[in-house]
Amino acid sequence: MPVPLTSGRLQWTDVPLPLRARLEDALGAPVTDTVTPAGGFGHQLAAALRLVSGRRVFVKAAPDDDSLTASNIHEAAVLEALPPGVPAPELLGIHHAAGWTAVVIAHLDGPHPDLSPASADAGQIWALLEELTSSPAPAPYAAAVSTTPSTAAALHGWDELLADPPVGLAPATRARLPQLAELEAAWPALAHGDRIVHGDLRADNMVRDHDRGVTFVDWAHATIGPACIDAASLAPQLILAGHAPADIAGLLHEHPNTASNPDTTTAFLAALTGHWHRNARKPAPPGAPGLRSYQHRAAAAGLGLLGYRLS
Template identity: 40%
Template sequence: MSPASYDHPPLGATAIRPSWGELPGSLRDSITAHLGSAVVTADVQGGGFTPGVAARLGLANDDRVFVKAIPDDHVLSGKYLTEAATSAGLPATAPVPRLRWYGASAGWIVLIFDDLDGRHPDLSPGSADVPAVVTAVSGMGELLTPSPLSDLPSASATRVSLLHGWRELVTCPPVDLGAWERRHLPDLSELETHWARHTEGSALVHGDIRPDNMIISAGEVVFVVDWAQPSRGAAWQDVADLVPHMIMAGHSPAAAEKALIGVQAWDSAPPDVITSYAASFAGYWTRMSRQPAPPSVPNLRGYQRRAAAAAIAWTMYRTGW
């Protein structure tokens, strides 16, 4: 089965989030006080997987904002604070929504952004969004080199410690592991380590480049949102992250890579590093998709199964195994 053919909710409908009306009155009151105008419409956004608030709000004064919020004792609240600190440090020229306010409110962490009216990019073959997204992500990497934020963790500290899986799976292979993965487990667990030596760089790496973290505005500008996993490192990482998502959207691995030709960060990355990176994503998603679902996050593991299939296809293509 090809990665694109699994049954799955569409982009933009993967998260289960509270509606505006379900939020505690004290939180709504405090957000309204910060906005300085009453909320008249609230459209919950279903993109992503976290169970936090994500809503586009229309205000009585005709202004519009996008609000994210999560209880301050939630396991993900630190990510929201990281996103706020990162967003606050991005230059005005970056293709991102402006952060208007953030802070603790009524026991919640709240972020208020400019509202973006748009859609998620379509990364399927032939879509005009593909070159637009490639140009936007590569241009963003250039703009954010050197990183405008100084106190970021290195990519080797954050991404390398996260993106792996084969070394765990090889010690106790799951019974449902595919035949190809099982056959190559020792080689994959060795292969997934190599890219770690090539993560160093001075770029601000977004670290979570996916179509649901991008919005194409009515004016066809590609915006990148959700800066919760930033690091300092080599810019090829954000560009290469597009490959498994293009494969998930129906590209062959060869066609997905072809879309990146001409991007300096991609062209200059050593081929064996990219092969190792593909293997590390394949291992990460293969491992994570077998974990129990987090509370109120029903679609994450299914998404990771599809992502694993895409990254495995990418790894097969690059290794020839």
């Protein structure tokens, strides 16, 4: 799948000198080179740093008054609490200086996975999701995510579209607005569960590391909830990558994460698709030029999947 281009991200040289010095001190060597990977829509620093020793680390950094710093601190707590065997990079440290915070994470080496039907990556990801949710989240993980409200549980959009239907809404979608809003309204009550949830699974939030295989990154939205959330989030991404919607709808009916909980899966898909549909119509936020067109395409993929699940 073409990964949305990164644009407008802060660069290493935008980070205040005291924090850069603190990081180089902690890492034990000067930074000689930085690479900002393609992918994602955020504006913060998210870069691979190469040290004079040749070692690489991955760093995310933002000013403390930027809401992304709270997300990065949440992600750091999650990375530290994830049990062994979860496909995630290790947390290497958190550093504060000059009113900024940087989170240092083990560097993964490789491309984003290929979610297209031609690749075996999607099959590996389904298997990883089954494994990730095969048992309840351990207590340290539950504690780490307990202080941050679940963004997955808060997803919605059809309610606002129903209250004020936008001009240009496809007639078939307009006709379904009451049903979609009702499904979405059921979601918050169904959003509870005891499994690890990554909460933002897209190709650009995974790296196919040369040694570890597909590894999930960007755990900023991690939470605890039903096993279906990540599997149902992955489904529209696979359609965007070229899979036939009917095939993916069939997979959702069969995969253990979603088959055991069809009503929860449908309610979540409705809330996620509503979120995309509503947000796609908003003005583009600064520094994220590809976001709205991605949301348009994702909303269409989600709605296509819902078509197979609604009578």
